[in-house]
Amino acid sequence: MTGAAAIMRRWGRAVARWALIGLFGLVALSVAWVGLYAVAPVWGTPLMLIRAATDGAGMAQRWVPLDQVSPHLVRAVVASEDSTFCDHGGFDWDAIEAVFEANAEGKPLKGGSTISQQTAKNAFLWPGRDWLRKGAEAWFTLLIEQGWSKRRILEVYLNIIEWDDGVYGAEAAARHHFRKSASALTRREAALLAVVLPSPRHWSPTAPGPYIARRAAIIEKRMAVVERDGLADCAR
Template sequence: MTSRKSRPQRLLRRLVLVLILLLLLPYVLLPLYLPSFVHPVSTPMLARLATFQGYDRQWVAFDDIAPVLVQSVMMSEDGQFCNHHGVDWREYRAVIDQALAGEETRGASTIPMQTVKNLYLWNGRSYLRKGLELPLALAADAVWSKKRLMEIYLNIAEWGPGVYGIEAAAQNQFGIPAAKLSRRQAALLAVSLPDPDGRQAAAPSAHMNALANRVERLARKSGSYISCLYD
C-alpha cells in the first residue's frame, strides 16, 4: 500500500525536477554562447527542423554587417539598447499604465528580450512567457557584451518564412551580402522585422516606405545611441 501511494509522489517529484532543469537550462547556455565561434539556433529554427521544413540562415560576424543596418534596427526596435540593462523599465511601466487604464498598449520588448524569446521561448503573448523572458533578458545583458548580444539577435531574427539572420535576409531580398546594404535597404529590412510574414523589404507597401523614412532619419542621427557597439 505504501509503495502504491509513493509512486505518484515519485512521479510528481521527477516532473518538478524536470521543470526546474528546463527553467535553468537557458541560464546554463548563456555563458556557453559567449565565444564568437558558437552560432546558436533559435526555437523557431528547431521547430522547423522538427517538422522537416528546414530554414535558411547564414551566420555573419558583427563586423561584417553594414553599420547602417545595425543603426536602423536599433532605432526601429530598441533605441535605448546601449542605455538599459536588458529591460527598458520606463517603457515597460508606461505599457503597464496603459493596460491598467484600459488603453491599447504598444510593444515594449527590447532587443535582449526579443533575443532570449527567440532563443529559448515561444511566440505569442502570455504572462507566463513574459515572466520567463524578463529575467532571461537581464541575465543575457549581464553575461554577453552588447556587441555579442546584437550579433546573436541579428543572426537569429526572422525576416521571412524560413529566413533567419541578416545575411540570409539581405541575400533573399536584395541579392547582396549584409555588408553591402544601403541605408534605404537597411531601413526597409528593419521595419519588416515586426511582421516578417507580411512585409517584404524588396517590395514595400506605402506604409512600409513611410516607416522606413522615419527609421532612416533616426538612423542618421543615431550617434551616441550606438556608442556601445562602435568605438
Template structure:
C-alpha cells in the same frame, strides 16, 4: 529511516528540477556567449508549424560575426526597435509605461520589448504571448544582460531575427532580398529590413507597402539622430 511525507518529496523534486533548469540555462547562455548560435526556438517552431500544415518549408540562415555586418544594420534595428538599447539593463521601463498608457486607449496594441527581450524570446521561447512566457522571458533577459556584452546581444539578435518567411538573420536576408552580403548593406537597405520587423510574415522587404516605405523613412531619420553606425561602434 523515517520516510519523508509525500508533499515534501514533491517540493524537493520540484526544487531539484528548478535548480537543473537554472543551471542548464546558465550553461547554454555561457556557451552562446562564445560560439555561433546554430538555430533558435523560433526557427524550430516555424519548421514544426509547416510540418503540421503539410507544406514545404526552407530555412535560410547563415551566421556572420558583427564585424561582417554593416554598422548601418545595427543602427537600423536600434533606431526601429530599441533606441535606449545601449543604456538599459534589459528592460526599458519608460517605453513599457508609454505602451501601457497607449494600450489602455487604443485597439492597436503597442509593444515595448527591448532587443535583449526579443533575443531571449527568439532563442529560447515560443511565440504565443502569455504571462508564463513573459516570466521566462524576463528571467532569460536578465541572464543575457549579465552574461553577454551589448555587442554580443546585438550580434545574436541580428543573426537570429526573422526577416521573412523562412529567412532568419541579416546575412540570409541581405542575400535573399538584395543579392549581397550583410557587410555591403547601405543605410536605406538596412532601414528597409528593419521596417518589416514588427511583422515579417506580413510585411515584405522585396515588395514593400506604403506603410513599410513610410516606416523606412522614419527609421532613416532616427538613424541619423542616433549618429548612424557610430551607435554600434560605441557599444561595450
C-alpha cells in the same frame, strides 16, 4: 498523528524537495545554455524549429560576425527597435508601464520589448504572449545582460531574427531580398529591412507599400541621430 496524515506529510515533503531540485536544475541549465551562446554561434532556435515543423518553412540562415554586418543595419535596428539599447539593463521600464496600462484596459499583452528581450525570446523560447513565456523571457534577458556584452547581444539578434518566411539573420536576409551580403547593405536597404521586423512575413523590404516606404524614410532620419549621438557605439 494518524498513519494517513503522516504519509501525506512525507509525500508533501518529497514533492517539495523534488520541485526544488527541478527548479535548481532549470536554473543551472538556463545559465549553462546562455554561457554556451556567449561564445558559440546560434545555428537554430525554437522558433525556427517550430516554423519548420508546423508551416514547412525552411531554415535559411548564415551566421556572420558582427563586423561583417553593415553598420547601416546596426544603426537601423537600434533606431527602429530600441534607441536606448546601449544604456538600459535589458528593459525599457517606460514602455513596460505603457504595456501594463494597456493590458489593464483589456488590450492584448504586447509591445515594449527591447533588443535584449527580443534576443532572449528568439534564442531560447517558444512564440507566445502568455505570462509564463513573458516570465521566462525576463529571466533570460537578465542572464544575457549579465553574461554577454552588448555587442554580443546585438550580434546574436542580427543572426537569428526572422526576416521572411524561413529566412533568419542579416546575411540570409540581405542575400534573399537584395542579392548581396549583409556587409554591402546600403543605408536605404538597411532601413527597409529594419522597418519590416514587426511583421517580416507580411511586409516586404523589396516591394514596399506607401506605409513601409514612409516608415523607412523616418528610420533613415533616426539612423543619422543614432550615428551622431553614438547610440549604437556599444556594439563596436
